[in-house]
Amino acid sequence: xxxxxxxxxxxxxxxxxxxxxxxxxxxxxxxxxxxxxxxxxxxxxxxxxxxxxxxxxxxxxxxxxxxxxxxxxxxxxxxxxxxxxxxxxxxxxxxxxxxxxxxxxxxxxxxxxxxxxxxxxxxxxxxxxxxxxxxxxxxxxxxxxxxxxxxxxxxxxxxxxxxxxxxxxxxxxxxxxxxxxxxxxxxxxxxxxxxxxxxxxxxxxxxxxxxxxxxxxxxxxxxxxxxxxxxxxxxxxxxxxxxxxxxxxxxxxxxxxxxxxxxxxxxxxxxxxxxxxxxxxxxxxxxxxxxxxxxxxxxxxxxxxxxxxxxxxxxxxxxxxxxx
Amino acid sequence: xxxxxxxxxxxxxxxxxxxxxxxxxxxxxxxxxxxxxxxxxxxxxxxxxxxxxxxxxxxxxxxxxxxxxxxxxxxxxxxxxxxxxxxxxxxxxxxxxxxxxxxxxxxxxxxxxxxxxxxxxxxxxxxxxxxxxxxxxxxxxxxxxxxxxxxxxxxxxxxxxxxxxxxxxxxxxxxxxxxxxxxxxxxxxxxxxxxxxxxxxxxxxxxxxxxxxxxxxxxxxxxxxxxxxxxxxxxxxxxxxxxxxxxxxxxxxxxxxxxxxxxxxxxxxxxxxxxxxxxxxxxxxxxxxxxxxxxxxxxxxxxxxxxxxxxxxxxxxxxxxxxx
DNA sequence: GTGAAAGCGCTAACAG
DNA sequence: CTGTTAGCGCTTTCAC
Numbered sequence: 001x002x003x004x005x006x007x008x009x010x011x012x013x014x015x016x017x018x019x020x021x022x023x024x025x026x027x028x029x030x031x032x033x034x035x036x037x038x039x040x041x042x043x044x045x046x047x048x049x050x051x052x053x054x055x056x057x058x059x060x061x062x063x064x065x066x067x068x069x070x071x072x073x074x075x076x077x078x079x080x081x082x083x084x085x086x087x088x089x090x091x092x093x094x095x096x097x098x099x100x101x102x103x104x105x106x107x108x109x110x111x112x113x114x115x116x117x118x119x120x121x122x123x124x125x126x127x128x129x130x131x132x133x134x135x136x137x138x139x140x141x142x143x144x145x146x147x148x149x150x151x152x153x154x155x156x157x158x159x160x161x162x163x164x165x166x167x168x169x170x171x172x173x174x175x176x177x178x179x180x181x182x183x184x185x186x187x188x189x190x191x192x193x194x195x196x197x198x199x200x201x202x203x204x205x206x207x208x209x210x211x212x213x214x215x216x217x218x219x220x221x222x223x224x225x226x227x228x229x230x231x232x233x234x235x236x237x238x239x240x241x242x243x244x245x246x247x248x249x250x251x252x253x254x255x256x257x258x259x260x261x262x263x264x265x266x267x268x269x270x271x272x273x274x275x276x277x278x279x280x281x282x283x284x285x286x287x288x289x290x291x292x293x294x295x296x297x298x299x300x301x302x303x304x305x306x307x308x309x310x311x312x313x314x315x316x317x318x319x320x321x322x323x324x
Numbered sequence: 325x326x327x328x329x330x331x332x333x334x335x336x337x338x339x340x341x342x343x344x345x346x347x348x349x350x351x352x353x354x355x356x357x358x359x360x361x362x363x364x365x366x367x368x369x370x371x372x373x374x375x376x377x378x379x380x381x382x383x384x385x386x387x388x389x390x391x392x393x394x395x396x397x398x399x400x401x402x403x404x405x406x407x408x409x410x411x412x413x414x415x416x417x418x419x420x421x422x423x424x425x426x427x428x429x430x431x432x433x434x435x436x437x438x439x440x441x442x443x444x445x446x447x448x449x450x451x452x453x454x455x456x457x458x459x460x461x462x463x464x465x466x467x468x469x470x471x472x473x474x475x476x477x478x479x480x481x482x483x484x485x486x487x488x489x490x491x492x493x494x495x496x497x498x499x500x501x502x503x504x505x506x507x508x509x510x511x512x513x514x515x516x517x518x519x520x521x522x523x524x525x526x527x528x529x530x531x532x533x534x535x536x537x538x539x540x541x542x543x544x545x546x547x548x549x550x551x552x553x554x555x556x557x558x559x560x561x562x563x564x565x566x567x568x569x570x571x572x573x574x575x576x577x578x579x580x581x582x583x584x585x586x587x588x589x590x591x592x593x594x595x596x597x598x599x600x601x602x603x604x605x606x607x608x609x610x611x612x613x614x615x616x617x618x619x620x621x622x623x624x625x626x627x628x629x630x631x632x633x634x635x636x637x638x639x640x641x642x643x644x645x646x647x648x
Numbered sequence: 649g650t651g652a653a654a655g656c657g658c659t660a661a662c663a664g
Numbered sequence: 665c666t667g668t669t670a671g672c673g674c675t676t677t678c679a680c
Contacts, residue, residue: 340666340668341665341666353665
């Protein structure tokens with residue numbers, strides 16, 4: 001392995017100087033810099049991260065902990081956070097919390113033991129107090145898509161309630177009155193918010209929901225709940241709080257011999273993975289997880305980045321009937 | 325930060341001894357071990373990976389490079405490789421090759437520069453020669469789901485041809501004669517193999533394919549190709565070379581007012597993400613990527629693990645009509 | 649603008 | 665079985 005020493009010898013300078021040019025220190029004469037740079041190139045030198053980390057007591061590593069790796073927008077999330085991390089010349093370590101507070105905390109501890117310089121947390125199970133305690137210990141982290149009281153400045157949030165309200169409003173504006181909502185587990189704060197947005201919009205329009213059904217954010221539960229719904233009621237519009245459940249709902253609607261949007265209109269929460277690709281393409285309310293993840297990573301790396309807020313937006317596609 | 329030194333002082337032993345117990349060296353008296361262990365626990369000591377890596381010139385890190393992070397079975401792949409890596413007390417670094425030879429090589433180099441002890445490569449674009457050259461340079465890696473001539477012992481492979489043959493055979497045994505195949509890009513070796521298996525089975529049965537169509541392994545292309553197919557021909561069975569295209573095919577079939585399996589039977593290549601969850605659940609030929617990934621990781625870590633081979637298996641579900 | 653020197657926290661011989 | 669002693673390759677004062 002080529003070391004700093006080798007490069008220094010080749011260039012006829014000291015190790016300190018090589019270190020300076022490699023790290024972009026400006027206090028080096030242009031000529032010296034050039035000599036060193038050629039030596040680096042000729043030798044194919046690449047700094048040893050372990051030595052660097054040891055000497056500087058910075059690992060140059062960020063950590064990402066998510067609930068799980070499967071489905072949903074995990075790929076997009078990881079992609080975004082990693083791109084941003086690499087843009088800063090750092091590397092990313094990723095771990096999953098496997099949907100339990102215990103595992104999530106374990107993952108976090110592991111990452112800190114690995115000396116990560118900071119963590120992006122996209123977790124659901126771990127309680128606020130644990131996060132608060134971590135902050136007290138001086139740990140550096142940001143929380144993605146979750147509001148923690150007392151940690152507002154570390155949280156990158158999205159207003160799920162008004163996003164849902166907006167989505168529901170599309171139906172209402174289109175003249176729909178018999179509207180159902182298929183939401184996620186009531187054990188999750190963001191599910192509750194999404195449902196609330198729906199209820200608020202209905203209430204403000206003086207409308208009674210045909211039904212509010214609870215699913216698991218997966219396709220089978222979307223299919224099952226919608227099947228039950230269609231047996232008992234005759235909604236003209238269904239609002240699905242994520243894409244997977246919307247796929248399940250589509251299946252159930254098709255099986256029943258009903259058509260979208262002629263018989264039933266559909267809007268879903270959009271992570272951009274599915275909604276544009278099914279037929280009919282689903283009208284949705286966009287959840288800008290990538291943008292949020294990018295901002296979260298920047299925030300972690302750079303204390304003073306200007307505050308951004310993320311507003312829900314409707315993406316009109318082909319699954320809604322009515323005078324939009 | 326608590327160091328070895330601190331623990332040594334607390335326990336009244338030398339640093340070397342602490343290092344031994346932390347690393348599970350057996351040459352330590354039980355009593356000494358106990359004292360050290362309590363000191364570790366009381367102080368909350370956790371070894372500094374950078375220092376460790378520097379001193380031992382092993383990073384304790386494995387790398388995984390994949391084509392991309394989105395869809396397909398990436399989540400399962402990453403999950404499996406990481407679990408196996410952590411089982412060995414190591415950590416995993418993941419990068420994507422973004423489907424170009426250049427990027428894939430870049431990702432590999434980056435990971436080696438980061439001093440990864442070994443790499444799991446699940447890549448498509450990079451040419452065999454580049455891989456051969458890497459091997460010559462003494463780089464440690466295994467190749468997942470790809471056969472590289474001259475590197476057979478580092479490759480974990482699956483017989484895509486016979487998997488496809490097996491799948492097609494299910495249709496044939498069921499009495500189908502008008503069978504079409506929707507395969508992936510012919511630029512990819514494994515796509516070609518999957519198509520070949522289909523053609524072989526048809527040929528052996530003395531049957532002429534209704535059509536062989538090329539898609540992009542994504543849902544829109546599955547939808548599009550199937551739509552075209554149904555305009556021009558009337559197959560009773562379609563074999564789809566991945567799940568996403570099968571979803572697209574299902575949509576097209578539904579749109580045409582046809583039913584699965586009454587009018588058209590469907591079988592797909594199965595990565596386990598989708599096929600079991602749609603309605604009707606899709607009969608498929610299982611591609612055991614998780615098992616293969618686990619084996620690949622073990623192989624990377626342990627030179628002498630017994631050879632495993634992975635055989636295609638049919639998972640019967642509800643999308644095939646006929647006397648199976 | 650550049651060099652000398654002192655570690656960063658750990659592992660790995662080598663003694664004893 | 666345990667301690668001593670060198671480094672691992674780099675960053676970082678502090679002089680010059």
